[in-house]
Amino acid sequence: MEGEELRFTGNWFIDAGILGFVNLMEEVYILNREQRDTLATLQALLSSQTQETILTTFYYAYIRYYMKHTIIKFRDKIQPKGRTKLAKEIARKKEEFSPIIRQCFQKVTIDQILSASREDVRKRLLRENEELRKLFVEYFERYNSEIKKNTSQNKKTPVQTVKDRLGIIIEIPFFQNLSFLNPSKNTRNNQAKVLKSFEMIIYERKIKTKGTPNVLDKTISKFMFAEEEFPNESYGKLSTLDDLKKLVSLPQIYLLSFPIPFIAINYRSYQTNVLFYTPDILVTYKVMKRLETKRAEIKNRSPNIFKITWNSILDELIENKGKFSLENLYLIEYRGLDRQSLVDVEYIGIPKLHASIILNDAIRESLNVNLPIKIKDKSKNKPRENLTLSDFEGEWVLETFLKNRSLFSLVVRHLNFYLSLGRPPYLKTSLYALAIDAKLKANDTETSVFGKSFLERPKQAVMEVNEYYEDMIKATPAIKGISESINEKNLVHPLFSAVRRHNRNAFVNILLRALLQVGNKNNASLINSYIFRRILNNDSSWEDFALALVIGLTGGGVDVGS
Amino acid sequence: MSVHDKVLWRIKSLSREVLGKAGSDNYRQKLVFDLLNAVKANDQDRYLWILLRVLNAHSKDNPKTRELASALMAVFPSSEADFEKVAYSVILGIMSGGES
Numbered sequence: 001m002e003g004e005e006l007r008f009t010g011n012w013f014i015d016a017g018i019l020g021f022v023n024l025m026e027e028v029y030i031l032n033r034e035q036r037d038t039l040a041t042l043q044a045l046l047s048s049q050t051q052e053t054i055l056t057t058f059y060y061a062y063i064r065y066y067m068k069h070t071i072i073k074f075r076d077k078i079q080p081k082g083r084t085k086l087a088k089e090i091a092r093k094k095e096e097f098s099p100i101i102r103q104c105f106q107k108v109t110i111d112q113i114l115s116a117s118r119e120d121v122r123k124r125l126l127r128e129n130e131e132l133r134k135l136f137v138e139y140f141e142r143y144n145s146e147i148k149k150n151t152s153q154n155k156k157t158p159v160q161t162v163k164d165r166l167g168i169i170i171e172i173p174f175f176q177n178l179s180f181l182n183p184s185k186n187t188r189n190n191q192a193k194v195l196k197s198f199e200m201i202i203y204e205r206k207i208k209t210k211g212t213p214n215v216l217d218k219t220i221s222k223f224m225f226a227e228e229e230f231p232n233e234s235y236g237k238l239s240t241l242d243d244l245k246k247l248v249s250l251p252q253i254y255l256l257s258f259p260i261p262f263i264a265i266n267y268r269s270y271q272t273n274v275l276f277y278t279p280d281i282l283v284t285y286k287v288m289k290r291l292e293t294k295r296a297e298i299k300n301r302s303p304n305i306f307k308i309t310w311n312s313i314l315d316e317l318i319e320n321k322g323k324f325s326l327e328n329l330y331l332i333e334y335r336g337l338d339r340q341s342l343v344d345v346e347y348i349g350i351p352k353l354h355a356s357i358i359l360n361d362a363i364r365e366s367l368n369v370n371l372p373i374k375i376k377d378k379s380k381n382k383p384r385e386n387l388t389l390s391d392f393e394g395e396w397v398l399e400t401f402l403k404n405r406s407l408f409s410l411v412v413r414h415l416n417f418y419l420s421l422g423r424p425p426y427l428k429t430s431l432y433a434l435a436i437d438a439k440l441k442a443n444d445t446e447t448s449v450f451g452k453s454f455l456e457r458p459k460q461a462v463m464e465v466n467e468y469y470e471d472m473i474k475a476t477p478a479i480k481g482i483s484e485s486i487n488e489k490n491l492v493h494p495l496f497s498a499v500r501r502h503n504r505n506a507f508v509n510i511l512l513r514a515l516l517q518v519g520n521k522n523n524a525s526l527i528n529s530y531i532f533r534r535i536l537n538n539d540s541s542w543e544d545f546a547l548a549l550v551i552g553l554t555g556g557g558v559d560v561g562s
Numbered sequence: 563m564s565v566h567d568k569v570l571w572r573i574k575s576l577s578r579e580v581l582g583k584a585g586s587d588n589y590r591q592k593l594v595f596d597l598l599n600a601v602k603a604n605d606q607d608r609y610l611w612i613l614l615r616v617l618n619a620h621s622k623d624n625p626k627t628r629e630l631a632s633a634l635m636a637v638f639p640s641s642e643a644d645f646e647k648v649a650y651s652v653i654l655g656i657m658s659g660g661e662s
Contacts, residue, residue, distance in 0.1 A: 505646050509602045512653060516591050525658055532574060532654050536647055537567050 006043040008281045009247045012332065013223060016275055017254030019261040019284055021058070028061040029110040039282060049114065051250065055202050057113045058253045060121045063198065064128070065260075066170045068105045071132060073171070074158035075101075078140060081150040090143050097139060104132060118203070122195050129168050129191060137163045167191040173337055174259040177219045179209060205241045205252050214241045220255045222342045262334075263291055272344075275332045276313050287316045314358065329355075350402060353443060353461050357436060358401070360462045366432040367401055370394030373413045384421055392417075397433055407437040408544055412500060415551060419492070424555045427476065434548050435468035438541035468534075472545065475530045476552025478523040483553055486514035492553050499546045507546050508535060565637055565644045573637075573648060574655040576630040581652075582659010584620040594653055601649040604642055609649055610634075 006022070008015040022042060025031065031041045046054065075097055080087035113121065140147070140159045147157045162169055165183075167190040175181055180197035200206045206213040207220050211227045216239040218226040227238060244251035262273035276287050291313070313329070328349075335344040350358075358364050372392035382391060400410050411430045418425040439461055491514055498507035508531060518524045527549070534545035584590065593616055600609035613634075621627045637648050 505601065505604075508646075508650050509598055512594070512650070512657065513598055515657065516594055528654055528658050532570075532651065536650050536654070537570060 006039060006046055006281065008279055008284070010279060011247060012277050012330065013221065013258065014244070014247055014251070014254050015277065015279075015281070015284075016261055016332070017257045018248070018281065019275075019288070020257030020259065021253055022281075022285065023260050023288075024061050024065050024257055025057070025110075028064050028108060029057070029113070030107045031110055039285060045110070052203075053114055055250065055253070056116060056118050056121055057110065059118065059199065059202055060108075060113050060116075060125065062202075062253075062256060063125050063168065063170065063195070064105065064108075066172050067129065067132060067168070068101065070169050070171045071136060071162075072101060074136070074162060074169075077158045078143075078147050079150050080143070080146055086143070086146050090140075090146060093139065093143070100135065100139075104128075104135070118199060122192065122199070125168075125195060126191055132169055133162055136169075164188055168194045172259075174222070175220070175256070177340055178207070202252055202256070207241070207252075212238060212240060216240055216244065216251075216255075218340065220252075221258070222337070222340070261288060262332075263288065263295060265295060272333050272335050277330045277332055278328050283316070287313050290316050314364070348403065351404070353440070354402060354404070356461055357439075357465060358398070360465075363432055363436070363462070363465065364398070366428050367397040367436075369426065369429045370396050371410060371414045371426060371429060371433075373410070373417050387421065397429055401433075401436065407433040407440075408547070411437075411547060411551075415496065415547070415554070419496070419554065425551055427551065430551050431469055431472045431476070431548055432465075434544040435465045435472060438468050438544040439465045441541040441544070468545075471530065471534060472548040472552075475527060475545075475549060478526040478530075479549050479552040480555055481523045482515075482518045482520050482527075483555070485518050485520070492550060495546075495553070496550050499543050499550060502543060504535065504542055504546075511549070565640070565647055569633065569637065570647055570651045573630065573633050574651040574658075576626055576633060577652040577655025578659045580621050580624060580626050580630050581616065581656045584616065584659075590656060590659070594656055597649065597653050597656075601646065601653070604645065606639060606645050609645075610638060613652065 006018070008018060022038065025042055026038050031038065031045070036044070049057075075094055078090065078094060080090040116124070137159060141163070144157055144159045147159060151157050156165060165188060167186045167188055170181070170186070172178075172181055178201065179185060180194050180201070185197065186194050207215060207217075208227075215227050217224045218229075220241075224239075241251050241255075244255075248254055259273075262275050264271055264273050276284065276291070278284050278287070330350075331346070331348040333344075333346040333348070334342045337343065358367075372389065372394045374393050375387070376391055376393045380391075395410055395413075397407070397410065400407060411433050414430065415425050442464075443461075491510065494510050495507060498504075498510060511527075511531065515524050515527060530545070530549070535542045538545065581590070581593075585593075593612070596612050597609060600606075600612060614631075617627050617631060634648070634652075637644065639645075640648065
């Protein structure tokens with residue numbers, strides 16, 4: 001570690017750990033800043049201290065960090081039943097406990113630990129552990145019988161767990177297979193043993209007692225197989241932590257810090273843990289900081305935190321690095337753990353083309369809209385005319401775009417929904433979404449991997465999207481202008497239906513019949529040319545342009561929220 | 563092989579020149595209706611029959627007519643998708659004839 005540079009390695013798994021290490025140190029210690037930012041301060045620390053000292057500071061920080069998070073978890077688990085006086089008192093006590101936790105876990109001056117030996121740190125942690133136990137038990141024990149009512153029969157209440165079961169008050173679901181966290185080991189009166197076992201991991205890199213001691217397997221990295229499930233040694237050698245030393249000098253601390261930088265966010269009906277990763281530590285650090293702040297700001301009132309997350313990322317990237325970072329941004333997401341395996345892991349990158357499109361201010365603003373697609377709660381049976389935007393469930397267009405899902409079908413759902421309500425659909429957002437969809441479809445037709453769209457800087461993509469949009473925005477008032485003479489009410493549904501069935505023949509046929517009756521030759525001529533260029537002569541994305549006409553016909557024009 | 567975009571442009575522009583001003587507005591409207599019905603039914607024979615009859619009646623001495631006829635000859639008979647494109651190009655040409 002001495003002299004090692006604090007920078008990302010390009011291996012995202014290790015890099016997540018590096019960021020976790022930074023977050024950990026920042027949360028636990030008062031760093032001697034000397035007017036420098038956190039990363040520079042930590043860099044200076046890493047360069048000037050010995051490995052042993054760094055490991056000791058990590059040792060203290062790690063256990064303390066998780067002690068804090070475990071006690072918060074236990075406090076939150078206390079859920080009194082009903083609305084009795086006692087239940088209210090418990091709720092109040094829980095509130096009161098927050099400042100006490102803050103007090104207990106005030107940041108520590110790093111110099112105190114830098115000069116300490118591992119024995120000193122162990123003693124200190126043991127002392128703090130017992131103080132914390134005492135405090136928690138004193139605070140909540142008298143309510144134990146009340147809390148018990150809401151706990152299943154065989155389970156211990158949080159108070160009982162802290163008082164009688166746990167040795168070190170620490171639970172890290174992510175590393176439950178590590179020996180020091182094993183429930184049979186981390187028991188009351190076993191505190192010192194638990195800490196010594198943890199010391200073995202960080203100082204000696206001995207992850208396991210059976211098998212290969214320093215193996216890099218599922219015990220320490222959830223993306224690997226367990227050693228026992230890996231019998232094909234003739235095909236590949238098991239990796240060990242020593243192999244990782246080619247990348248970083250203290251891999252164990254980064255592997256242990258892996259879950260720390262992930263931010264838990266409530267997304268729709270479930271919670272997910274996300275990390276936005278770019279190959280630059282500074283950008284990733286700033287993005288995650290901004291995200292954390294935003295999450296705290298909107299904790300109790302956000303309908304769509306995912307929107308906020310992407311917004312904060314884009315703001316940060318657009319302010320700073322722009323295209324390069326956006327092209328290299330990955331969203332890493334997992335929902336949780338099931339039997340020590342990660343569930344629903346997603347690793348999403350933003351394609352180059354998407355990155356360039358999104359950096360255009362006008363386009364981004366138009367897509368930054370929740371497009372209503374259904375009524376949130378139909379059981380309310382509100383009359384149609386009384387429905388407001390808050391009654392609708394929407395889909396955030398930018399998210400659909402970034403996740404590479406079809407914008408066309410989103411606009412179809414929106415139009416369908418608004419038609420059923422008799423409202424004009426969002427014009428600008430819908431048209432931009434369709435223009436982008438058309439551009440993406442045009443690119444999809446390219447057969448070679450290193451084709452035009454890959455090699456050319458996608459500047460042109462934005463130009464083309466704008467060109468498509470211009471065409472659409474000109475055609476929509478033209479068709480609206482003649483809607484009366486073509487009896488638009490009888491026309492919208494057949495045309496919409498033809499688009500949804502991808503039946504170009506029917507669409508053009510119906511529309512041309514209607515156009516024959518039009519008196520306004522200018523508008524008819526404009527639409528005539530639009531049909532020829534964008535619908536007839538366009539096999540890949542004619543539906544997008546056709547749908548734009550349907551939107552125009554319905555009189556789209558209310559754009560809210562962008 | 564699908565019909566090239568340029569060919570469609572050519573067919574549309576020739577149709578406009580040759581048939582865009584043929585007869586009265588009502589006559590052209592009737593013609594377009596007949597053609598639209600034929601395309602809708604994907605009836606290539608009927609479509610060509612109507613079109614050639616009109617070409618013969620109105621502008622057989624026009625060199626552009628011959629040009630249009632040979633352009634059509636090159637693409638017919640064609641697949642359903644191509645027929646749709648060619649047929650609508652002619653119709654759009656006729657419809658844009660009365661303009662400007």
